[in-house]
Amino acid sequence: MPRLDWLSRLLVMMPVSGQLEIRCSYGAPWRIAYDRATAGEMPYHVVLGGSAILEIPGSGAPLHLAAGDIALLSHGSEHVLHDGSGAPPLPARTREGVNVEISENAGTGDRLDMLCGRFVLAPPHDRLMRDYFPATLVVRASAQSDVSRQNATSAQLATLVGLIRAESTTTSVGGHAMLNAFSAALFTLTLRLASESGAAPFGLLALGAHPRLAPALTAMFSEPAHPWTLPELAQLCNMSRATLVRQFQDKVGRSANDLLTDIRMTLAANELMKPSTSTESVAEVVGYQSLAAFRRAFTQRMGMTPGDWRRSARIPE
Numbered sequence: 001m002p003r004l005d006w007l008s009r010l011l012v013m014m015p016v017s018g019q020l021e022i023r024c025s026y027g028a029p030w031r032i033a034y035d036r037a038t039a040g041e042m043p044y045h046v047v048l049g050g051s052a053i054l055e056i057p058g059s060g061a062p063l064h065l066a067a068g069d070i071a072l073l074s075h076g077s078e079h080v081l082h083d084g085s086g087a088p089p090l091p092a093r094t095r096e097g098v099n100v101e102i103s104e105n106a107g108t109g110d111r112l113d114m115l116c117g118r119f120v121l122a123p124p125h126d127r128l129m130r131d132y133f134p135a136t137l138v139v140r141a142s143a144q145s146d147v148s149r150q151n152a153t154s155a156q157l158a159t160l161v162g163l164i165r166a167e168s169t170t171t172s173v174g175g176h177a178m179l180n181a182f183s184a185a186l187f188t189l190t191l192r193l194a195s196e197s198g199a200a201p202f203g204l205l206a207l208g209a210h211p212r213l214a215p216a217l218t219a220m221f222s223e224p225a226h227p228w229t230l231p232e233l234a235q236l237c238n239m240s241r242a243t244l245v246r247q248f249q250d251k252v253g254r255s256a257n258d259l260l261t262d263i264r265m266t267l268a269a270n271e272l273m274k275p276s277t278s279t280e281s282v283a284e285v286v287g288y289q290s291l292a293a294f295r296r297a298f299t300q301r302m303g304m305t306p307g308d309w310r311r312s313a314r315i316p317e
Contacts, residue, residue: 006208006221007191013266014125018183020117023100023168024092027107030082031089037076040126042119044186045071045081048165049113053084056136068142068158070190072119075135083110099175100168115164119187124269124302124309128262132204132252139193153193160185206251212237213247216256224263225287230256265301268294272306273313279306 004012024032037043045052047065054063054071056079065071065081073079082089092105100115121129141157164182167175195205207213215236220228233256234244248256264286271282283294299305304312 004222006204006214006218007188007195009221010128010204011188013263013270014121014128016184016187017120018117018180018185018187019120020100020115020164020168020179020183022094022116023097023102024112024114024116025102025104026083026092026112027090027105028083028109028111029085029087029089030092030105030107030112032081032092034079034081036078037073037118039076040121040123041076042121042129043073043076043079044117044119044190046115046161046164046186047071047112048115048161050111051084052081052112052114054136054138055080055082059136063136063138065138066140066142068161069138069140070157070161070186072137072139072187072190073135074129074133074137077135081114083112085109098169098171099179115161115168117183119183125266127301128266131254131262132259134200134202134205137190137194137200137205139190139197139199141193153189153196157186157189157193160189203252207248210247210251212239213244213251216244220256220260220263224260224267225285227287228256228260261297261301264288265298268298268306269302269309272310282306 034043045054045065047067047069049067051067052065054065056073056077059077063071090105090107092103094101094103096102139157141154141161160182164179164186167178167182191205194200195209198206198209200206200209204217207217216233219226219233219236230241230244234241237244239247244256248254248259252259268282268286271277271285272279279294280291283289283291286294288294288297295306298309302309
């Protein structure tokens with residue numbers, strides 16, 4: 001198997017699918033309200049032209065979105081998008097487009113062009129998004145930076161958004177499948193740019209963006225069955241044990257052992273879905289010599305026993 005970075009390994013563990021649902025074309029005044037998403041669903045918005053104000057109840061100050069910005073609601077939070085004028089919004093109508101619905105109004109003010117969709121994670125992998133990623137992530141693909149790697153990712157993301165925009169208006173066959181494939185790639189590039197640009201001040205992206213902490217993150221994702229100790233991880237990061245503990249708490253809000261356990265249990269959930277794999281072998285694969293210890297850890301993290309998880313996934317013991 002080729003050497004994979006930590007984000008690639010994470011996405012192998014918890015595959016994400018994407019779906020572009022609607023393209024909004026509004027003239028001010030306009031306003032859209034979104035209810036809390038279903039578990040495992042993460043709404044996203046890509047501003048192609050114009051601007052928007054994003055408000056999330058209980059999350060602080062509104063966020064201003066401009067052309068080239070991508071907002072990801074990774075916890076599925078309810079939210080409102082509007083033009084910022086405070087005027088009563090004009091009614092919008094929705095019509096069927098090619099592969100995507102079009103929502104538009106008769107407003108004559110500043111116009112918004114925006115793509116909206118959702119990313120979908122199957123349980124129990126949505127736990128990792130809730131526990132290790134910020135509830136709201138905004139990346140600015142058009143922002144300029146002196147960091148060449150970030151510039152390269154911004155250019156890739158801008159190119160991808162251009163492809164999505166073009167595909168959303170084409171009549172070519174396979175358009176719906178292309179849009180969904182592009183949406184899945186959009187998720188990965190959004191996370192990559194957030195990590196490179198510091199747009200995620202909290203969670204795994206913040207941890208991966210820290211040059212000295214990234215080796216510990218990579219090690220745990222690359223060899224989750226290894227009995228990693230804090231001194232070992234600290235040595236990889238060339239820092240003291242106390243500093244490593246403090247950095248994990250500051251950036252993730254959890255210990256390195258918590259993260260390692262969650263990685264192991266995510267892998268175990270995947271392995272348990274294989275009918276021919278015994279619970280004993282799964283325990284060994286994720287680093288547990290004791291079946292009882294594995295069952296306790298799995299039940300504590302997943303809220304059900306390994307056997308219950310198999311049955312919930314409709315896979316026989």
